[in-house]
Amino acid sequence: MKKEVNTFAEYMADKDRVSDAEREQINFQVELIGKLIEAREEKGLSQRELAKLSGVKQPAIARLETMKSTPQIDTLFKVLAPLGYTLSITPISKN
Amino acid sequence: MKKEVNTFAEYMADKDRVSDAEREQINFQVELIGKLIEAREEKGLSQRELAKLSGVKQPAIARLETMKSTPQIDTLFKVLAPLGYTLSITPISKN
DNA sequence: TTATATGATAACATATCAGTTATCACAATT
DNA sequence: AATTGTGATAACTGATATGTTATCATATAA
Numbered sequence: 001m002k003k004e005v006n007t008f009a010e011y012m013a014d015k016d017r018v019s020d021a022e023r024e025q026i027n028f029q030v031e032l033i034g035k036l037i038e039a040r041e042e043k044g045l046s047q048r049e050l051a052k053l054s055g056v057k058q059p060a061i062a063r064l065e066t067m068k069s070t071p072q073i074d075t076l077f078k079v080l081a082p083l084g085y086t087l088s089i090t091p092i093s094k095n
Numbered sequence: 096m097k098k099e100v101n102t103f104a105e106y107m108a109d110k111d112r113v114s115d116a117e118r119e120q121i122n123f124q125v126e127l128i129g130k131l132i133e134a135r136e137e138k139g140l141s142q143r144e145l146a147k148l149s150g151v152k153q154p155a156i157a158r159l160e161t162m163k164s165t166p167q168i169d170t171l172f173k174v175l176a177p178l179g180y181t182l183s184i185t186p187i188s189k190n
Numbered sequence: 191t192t193a194t195a196t197g198a199t200a201a202c203a204t205a206t207c208a209g210t211t212a213t214c215a216c217a218a219t220t
Numbered sequence: 221a222a223t224t225g226t227g228a229t230a231a232c233t234g235a236t237a238t239g240t241t242a243t244c245a246t247a248t249a250a
Contacts, residue, residue: 021150062228077116081116
């Protein structure tokens with residue numbers, strides 16, 4: 001019998017649909033995009049300006065911010081660097 | 096006049112050759128690969144076993160560990176998750 | 191020696207990302 | 221109303237990551 005899913009949270013919580021790795025990745029991606037957009041706007045930068053600073057073109061930044069792409073790490077770094085962020089590898093915390 | 100560069104460290108320290116973002120990325124990538132290989136071996140996993148666990152194929156893992164590729168973040172997550180690691184977004188620290 | 195497991199790599203197909211160029215709807219400004 | 225700047229998106233190209241399959245040299249075990 002097919003499960004009913006009404007919310008995104010329910011979908012994400014469903015172990016049969018979403019693996020731990022997927023959950024990790026989506027959490028990260030949402031957090032990343034949030035910080036990215038927040039930091040860019042906090043600095044008063046447009047996507048076009050950030051494109052200039054980062055070397056990543058505006059359409060690519062738009063695709064990134066709307067989660068229309070799964071970026072390569074070098075692209076992430078280029079975009080994050082002028083915003084004052086970087087990536088770290090950390091142990092998975094059991095919360 | 097052309098600069099002489101004898102070591103990798105010298106090359107990396109050369110502001111004219113390597114941008115801050117590139118430096119960040121290379122540092123991250125080296126650290127990442129280090130932890131990745133260390134964690135995999137600590138768990139006694141072969142690349143083939145990790146491939147099974149992560150869903151990323153053995154040749155892709157080999158290319159990753161030998162830095163022959165610039166992975167996409169979803170690939171990183173898939174490989175890191177069974178090793179107990181994840182990625183975080185952190186402010187760039189001025190050290 | 192033979193067999194087995196290893197990481198690395200080759201060759202090719204497929205998928206997808208980023209660049210490029212252009213455009214759109216919308217908002218704010220003049 | 222016309223202009224300007226915005227984020228989003230379309231279409232296409234070229235680059236590159238991953239999948240697939242196979243193989244290699246090496247190390248280890250039988």
